[in-house]
Every structure is written in structure tokens, then in C-alpha cells.
Amino acid sequence: MMKGVHFLVTLALLALATSLASAYDPSPLQDFCVAINNTNSAVGFNVTLVNVDKLPGLNTLGISLARLDFAPYGLNPPHTHPRGTEILVVVEGTLYVGFVTSNPNKLFTKVLNKGDVFVFPIGLIHFQFNIGKTNTLAFAGFSSQNPGVITIANAVFGSTPPINPDVLIKAFQVDKNVIDYLQKQF
Known part of the structure; x- marks a missing residue:
């Protein structure tokens, strides 16, 4: 019986010591990205790209990210990503999006609202257009650490x-x- 009590006391003290040993202040180092909503361009659009050139930790992971800010009626003009498929999610606002297949040239479009997702296949010409009277925010993920862009x-x-x-x-x-x-x- 006494051995059982000693065992339980030892176990309790060990648990307490472990919890005290792992209690510490979190690191003051934070990873963050401050995007500037600068949609004053000629087309009312700004992209904040996070690829391997800006975040070397993405090297060999095969992914990258972009924040897309649209002024009312702003446009991300027709472009391609030669090295990556894009998946887009609308966070705020409304976008008219589309891509064109080749042989035959067929246009696929959709109006996206908050929370909607759309995929643009690698290398196909595509666009996003804010059809709303308010700013629109979207995020795009890419299947490449450096998908490239050709406008x-x-x-x-x-x-x-x-x-x-x-x-x-x-x-x-x-x-x-x-x-x-x-x-x-x-």
C-alpha cells in the first residue's frame, strides 16, 4: 500500500515538474505579412505575392500565395501562370472570373461571392474582375513555389x-x- 502511495506522489510531482518546465513565454518573433491595399493602378488592382523569392522557406515545398486587392470595378487582366495551377478564394466582395481553354478556345466563367472558390488550370489565360461597388479581397494559392505570371x-x-x-x-x-x-x- 505504501509503495502505491509513494508511486502516486512521485508521479504527481513528475507531472507538476514537467508542466512547470514547459511553461514559458512565447517567442517574441512573429511571422507576419502586412499587405498594402494599393489599388490605385490603372486597372484598380494590386497583388501582394508570397513566393520563394520573398519567403525562402517555401523552397522545394511547391506552393506560394498571393493576396489580391480590387478597387470597385478593378481588374486583374488576362494572364497566365506557366508553372502553377491557381486556386482562388474570395474573402470579401464579388468577382467575375474566367479562363479560356485551348483547341477549341472555350471560355468558362463564374461570379464568385464571399467564401466561393475557383480553380484556374496551369498555363491557361484567366482573369478576375470586381463587378461590385465595394472593394474585394481574395487570396490565391499556387501549386508552385514560383508560378510565374505573363500578363x-x-x-x-x-x-x-x-x-x-x-x-x-x-x-x-x-x-x-x-x-x-x-x-x-x-
Whole structure:
């Protein structure tokens, strides 16, 4: 009987010592990301990207993240991610989103509200457009530590050196003045 009491007392003291030994102040070091809602761009959109270049700890994990801020009627213009599929969740507001498949070129669209999720397959041209009168916030996750981005209009009309206007005139079937105007915008 006495051995049982000593055992229980020893066990209780050990438990107390363990709980005291693991009680400590949390580390003052915090990981955080402060995003700036700067939607004053020409298209009313801002992206805050967290990829392997900004957070080296993502190296070899195959993931990255982006915060997307939209002004009312702001646009994330048609673009592609050549190295990653994107999954988007709307936190606040309403977005009209879509992507285009190839061969045949078929458009898939959806209006997303708070809490809705949408997937953009790797490499396909896609966009997001705030169709609401208020700011919209969304987060995107990518299946790559560095998914890359190619904004279509920037690539076509803003390359350095510029694409020969004759190529663009024929490709878009428009007048040279239109091509000159568009190239000046980028």
C-alpha cells in the first residue's frame, strides 16, 4: 500500500515538474505579412505575392500565395501562370472570373461571392474582375513555389524590344494606328 502511495506522489510531482518546465513565454518573433491595399493602378488592382523569392522557406515545398486587392470595378487582366495551377478564394466582395481553354478556345466563367472558390488550370489565360461597388479581397494559392505570371497585354504590347507592328496588325486584324496606340499604353 505504501509503495502505491509513494508511486502516486512521485508521479504527481513528475507531472507538476514537467508542466512547470514547459511553461514559458512565447517567442517574441512573429511571422507576419502586412499587405498594402494599393489599388490605385490603372486597372484598380494590386497583388501582394508570397513566393520563394520573398519567403525562402517555401523552397522545394511547391506552393506560394498571393493576396489580391480590387478597387470597385478593378481588374486583374488576362494572364497566365506557366508553372502553377491557381486556386482562388474570395474573402470579401464579388468577382467575375474566367479562363479560356485551348483547341477549341472555350471560355468558362463564374461570379464568385464571399467564401466561393475557383480553380484556374496551369498555363491557361484567366482573369478576375470586381463587378461590385465595394472593394474585394481574395487570396490565391499556387501549386508552385514560383508560378510565374505573363500578363497578356503587357507581353504583346509592352515587350522590349517591341514586337514588329506589322506582326500585330496582321494578328489582330486592326489598323496600324490602333497598334501604335496600344503599344504606347504599355
